[in-house]
Amino acid sequence: MKKFTNVSDIGPLDxxxxxxxxxxxxxxxxxxxxxxxxxxxxxxNSSLRTRLSTQKxxxxxxxxxxxxxxxxxxxxxxxxxxxxxxxxxxEHLLEAIxxxxxxxxxxxxxxxxxxxxxxxxxxxxxxNQFIEYSGRPVFSMEAATRHPLQSFADLITIEExxxxxxxxxxxxxAPHPRPLPQAVPxxxxxxxxxxxxxxxxxxxxxYELAPEFVGNAYVEYDQCKALEGxxxxxxxxxxxxxxxxxxKVLSTDRAWTVDSEKMGLTDNxxxxxxxxxxxxxxxxxxxxxxxxxxxxxxxANREISAQVVIKRLLESL
Amino acid sequence: MKKFTNVSDIGPLDxxxxxxxxxxxxxxxxxxxxxxxxxxxxxxNSSLRTRLSTQKxxxxxxxxxxxxxxxxxxxxxxxxxxxxxxxxxxEHLLEAIxxxxxxxxxxxxxxxxxxxxxxxxxxxxxxNQFIEYSGRPVFSMEAATRHPLQSFADLITIEExxxxxxxxxxxxxAPHPRPLPQAVPxxxxxxxxxxxxxxxxxxxxxYELAPEFVGNAYVEYDQCKALEGxxxxxxxxxxxxxxxxxxKVLSTDRAWTVDSEKMGLTDNxxxxxxxxxxxxxxxxxxxxxxxxxxxxxxxANREISAQVVIKRLLESL
Amino acid sequence: MKKFTNVSDIGPLDxxxxxxxxxxxxxxxxxxxxxxxxxxxxxxNSSLRTRLSTQKxxxxxxxxxxxxxxxxxxxxxxxxxxxxxxxxxxEHLLEAIxxxxxxxxxxxxxxxxxxxxxxxxxxxxxxNQFIEYSGRPVFSMEAATRHPLQSFADLITIEExxxxxxxxxxxxxAPHPRPLPQAVPxxxxxxxxxxxxxxxxxxxxxYELAPEFVGNAYVEYDQCKALEGxxxxxxxxxxxxxxxxxxKVLSTDRAWTVDSEKMGLTDNxxxxxxxxxxxxxxxxxxxxxxxxxxxxxxxANREISAQVVIKRLLESL
Numbered sequence: 001m002k003k004f005t006n007v008s009d010i011g012p013l014d015x016x017x018x019x020x021x022x023x024x025x026x027x028x029x030x031x032x033x034x035x036x037x038x039x040x041x042x043x044x045n046s047s048l049r050t051r052l053s054t055q056k057x058x059x060x061x062x063x064x065x066x067x068x069x070x071x072x073x074x075x076x077x078x079x080x081x082x083x084x085x086x087x088x089x090x091e092h093l094l095e096a097i098x099x100x101x102x103x104x105x106x107x108x109x110x111x112x113x114x115x116x117x118x119x120x121x122x123x124x125x126x127x128n129q130f131i132e133y134s135g136r137p138v139f140s141m142e143a144a145t146r147h148p149l150q151s152f153a154d155l156i157t158i159e160e161x162x163x164x165x166x167x168x169x170x171x172x173x174a175p176h177p178r179p180l181p182q183a184v185p186x187x188x189x190x191x192x193x194x195x196x197x198x199x200x201x202x203x204x205x206x207y208e209l210a211p212e213f214v215g216n217a218y219v220e221y222d223q224c225k226a227l228e229g230x231x232x233x234x235x236x237x238x239x240x241x242x243x244x245x246x247x248k249v250l251s252t253d254r255a256w257t258v259d260s261e262k263m264g265l266t267d268n269x270x271x272x273x274x275x276x277x278x279x280x281x282x283x284x285x286x287x288x289x290x291x292x293x294x295x296x297x298x299x300a301n302r303e304i305s306a307q308v309v310i311k312r313l314l315e316s317l
Numbered sequence: 318m319k320k321f322t323n324v325s326d327i328g329p330l331d332x333x334x335x336x337x338x339x340x341x342x343x344x345x346x347x348x349x350x351x352x353x354x355x356x357x358x359x360x361x362n363s364s365l366r367t368r369l370s371t372q373k374x375x376x377x378x379x380x381x382x383x384x385x386x387x388x389x390x391x392x393x394x395x396x397x398x399x400x401x402x403x404x405x406x407x408e409h410l411l412e413a414i415x416x417x418x419x420x421x422x423x424x425x426x427x428x429x430x431x432x433x434x435x436x437x438x439x440x441x442x443x444x445n446q447f448i449e450y451s452g453r454p455v456f457s458m459e460a461a462t463r464h465p466l467q468s469f470a471d472l473i474t475i476e477e478x479x480x481x482x483x484x485x486x487x488x489x490x491a492p493h494p495r496p497l498p499q500a501v502p503x504x505x506x507x508x509x510x511x512x513x514x515x516x517x518x519x520x521x522x523x524y525e526l527a528p529e530f531v532g533n534a535y536v537e538y539d540q541c542k543a544l545e546g547x548x549x550x551x552x553x554x555x556x557x558x559x560x561x562x563x564x565k566v567l568s569t570d571r572a573w574t575v576d577s578e579k580m581g582l583t584d585n586x587x588x589x590x591x592x593x594x595x596x597x598x599x600x601x602x603x604x605x606x607x608x609x610x611x612x613x614x615x616x617a618n619r620e621i622s623a624q625v626v627i628k629r630l631l632e633s634l
Numbered sequence: 635m636k637k638f639t640n641v642s643d644i645g646p647l648d649x650x651x652x653x654x655x656x657x658x659x660x661x662x663x664x665x666x667x668x669x670x671x672x673x674x675x676x677x678x679n680s681s682l683r684t685r686l687s688t689q690k691x692x693x694x695x696x697x698x699x700x701x702x703x704x705x706x707x708x709x710x711x712x713x714x715x716x717x718x719x720x721x722x723x724x725e726h727l728l729e730a731i732x733x734x735x736x737x738x739x740x741x742x743x744x745x746x747x748x749x750x751x752x753x754x755x756x757x758x759x760x761x762n763q764f765i766e767y768s769g770r771p772v773f774s775m776e777a778a779t780r781h782p783l784q785s786f787a788d789l790i791t792i793e794e795x796x797x798x799x800x801x802x803x804x805x806x807x808a809p810h811p812r813p814l815p816q817a818v819p820x821x822x823x824x825x826x827x828x829x830x831x832x833x834x835x836x837x838x839x840x841y842e843l844a845p846e847f848v849g850n851a852y853v854e855y856d857q858c859k860a861l862e863g864x865x866x867x868x869x870x871x872x873x874x875x876x877x878x879x880x881x882k883v884l885s886t887d888r889a890w891t892v893d894s895e896k897m898g899l900t901d902n903x904x905x906x907x908x909x910x911x912x913x914x915x916x917x918x919x920x921x922x923x924x925x926x927x928x929x930x931x932x933x934a935n936r937e938i939s940a941q942v943v944i945k946r947l948l949e950s951l
Contacts, residue, residue: 028353031353036661036662038690040686048385048416052383052385052420052421053420055383056381056421059355060353064690066686066689066690068682081919083913084915085912085913085914085915086886090912091909091910092911092913094913094922095911095930095933098930099682099683099909099933099934100682102933103683103687103936103937104686104690177403275412275416276407276409276413277408277412278402278403278407279402279411280400280401280402281401285398285399289411295412296412296415296419299412299416299419300419303419303420345670365702365725365733365734366737369674369734369737369738370737373672373700373737376672494720592729592733593724593729593730594729595719595720595724596712596718596719596726596728597716597717597719598718598719602716613729613733613736617736617737620736620737
């Protein structure tokens, strides 16, 4: 594996999950693999879970880790070619990226969607430039349109908790006061579509995701209908993707909040969310505090998904 | 030892000091103990000495260290139960703390008093929630009402420099332009009261500390009288605790500054301060630059007190 | 070697370069040297290359690394003696520096020129105080008047790419929208003057560097004449040094930009710059993207120059 930005990079999912569970049972079994290897983690956006879990995963493998917080105010990168750099951007990515690559063996990048220019976001300009110019294996710590370390952790969690061979997984939109990127729902859909699970997406009209991510998922606009018989409920907010509404909040309707009544429609489903979660907006206290909520083991699996990815990239050096 | 927030956690002080001096003479004698163990240091407030000395202590023990600076503007934690999270707080501590716990083996937390709500500060809400929800051993890197790593370092320093079996230790209030928490003086009093030293506290009227910390200490409002025959002078500013004056600056009277004349009243006492110190407010240049000033060895012992605490917590894992 | 702030600290340059090339061919040959040793990197100014390359170099040597970003707003150091500290400066360097020294084995410091007070800048007050008070070996990660890790990396790069025994090296001023310190050109001149290269400096009138740095270099005000027959073109902007113009931008004349036509005057010279570089101000896209541009290998050598310096300081402990 030379890069990790989407589900196809990881290869067969059953093998990836098996490797994850092996690592989980022996986190320090590969500390020689990372000896004298350095991971550079670059954050264009803030992070809690990703920062800690990825750093921990790399240290589990014996790596050295350097963390660079790119304060966008202090260190603006020019990305256009041919411009006269007489403004506020002090460095061009054409220099910055290969230089960063020269000081490490592997790069993790976090760069969110700006939610202003759909074409720019969906081109994944930042992470693709790191892949093109850094000379190092690059993995996504959440990019503009995908969050594959999260989706891989979600998959591991479902495999650990499922009691049916082919569970029904329902991803439901839920309200949030601010506009959020589509990276998590896009990515979750991409990974679920790569399994043989029954996968349903439900959201209000206007919140349709990009067709390339929806794929063969069944889209049901009636949340209650969607939840019927579900084994896993995956709640998440996202802003609108379609047309001129790109990046906008169209609804904060708390009728979409996941509560006990809705969980009662499921087949005693587990509740999942990638965190951070707004309580009583996305989900009620009662549901997230119940014994069917698996948000903490789901977050804990972020260390595991990161460790599999970094291990694979180390093996390919 | 499963947590470290106050003097009672450390057990018999003579044994703790002996262990400290052993570690000081061989800092790298226990590097196997921390192998593949990770300390997470969480700062809700800024730090110089604590950050560096604690990180150094953990590395001396062979641990990996992750540092998280919680920028309160960027990442506000909801602490109340039952609220609809539609405001500026993106995550509830009920998720954030167990998630942080899942990525490490031990947690150090710094969270100062807000100095606005005495009850909230003296409940020690933040560190207690970490103890309750993280699932990991937690130690204080200065909490709202105590700074036990500082007090332990102070004790080690006194034991190193004392020439009498039972020295007289005087903690004196001194002026400062800004309102400071009571954590350092509270904690120092708690630790001194747990020794058999002669311990005296002196401060202007209105600066009485909380009774549970003053304990059996002798309180003398006349600074000169208090200093007579002292072997150690421990200077510190704090804001008012009592009544409606909680968190207020009642005096910046430089008549309380520790100068050579006052040191002349002592039995050739050593001068101590936890640092950072305002020169010529808390203490004159002449005193702090004298050969009786032990503020630098006192600060250096922060590495030692932290290493004892982390070692004990590692041993209990 | 007990400190590293200028060219004379490194000793004979041929030996230093030989050691650099040996290290470059075996970066992990000395990992035992830094075991249980800690480098403290202190940044008073922001940094990309220096931060990553120096940290990487120390880790290559098996050291532990602690990074302290001194936010000047949050943690102001008093530097004057005798003042009453009742303002916004919370700590005096007389305490801060020895305390920082007590938690590490070696200190790297970055502190830029303020460009307001020439005498203060050229006294190198900050780094000299670290040398005087820290009790540890100190090296410069760019000080007010020199950037020796950069100059050493530049020298290594020239030695790697030169095809003549005694190449002609031309340092040319080039335009930039903002006032920059003289540290890089001062330091480059100091190092070039210590070699037997032919060394020429060219810049507009008014941009004369301090005589102690110009030394025996040939100064040519006609850029085209200077570039004739050059083997290496080292471009850099700096603000004025002379007289009342200290720290000012006197010109942003793009007639001084290094373009293909000017490179055509050279003996097929290599193009060098310390980065970050303003494209189409300092140098045209065509030149920096050409196969004679060696800015990336030059930046990569920052890891090597840092590793030689840290190794030498470790050997002297």
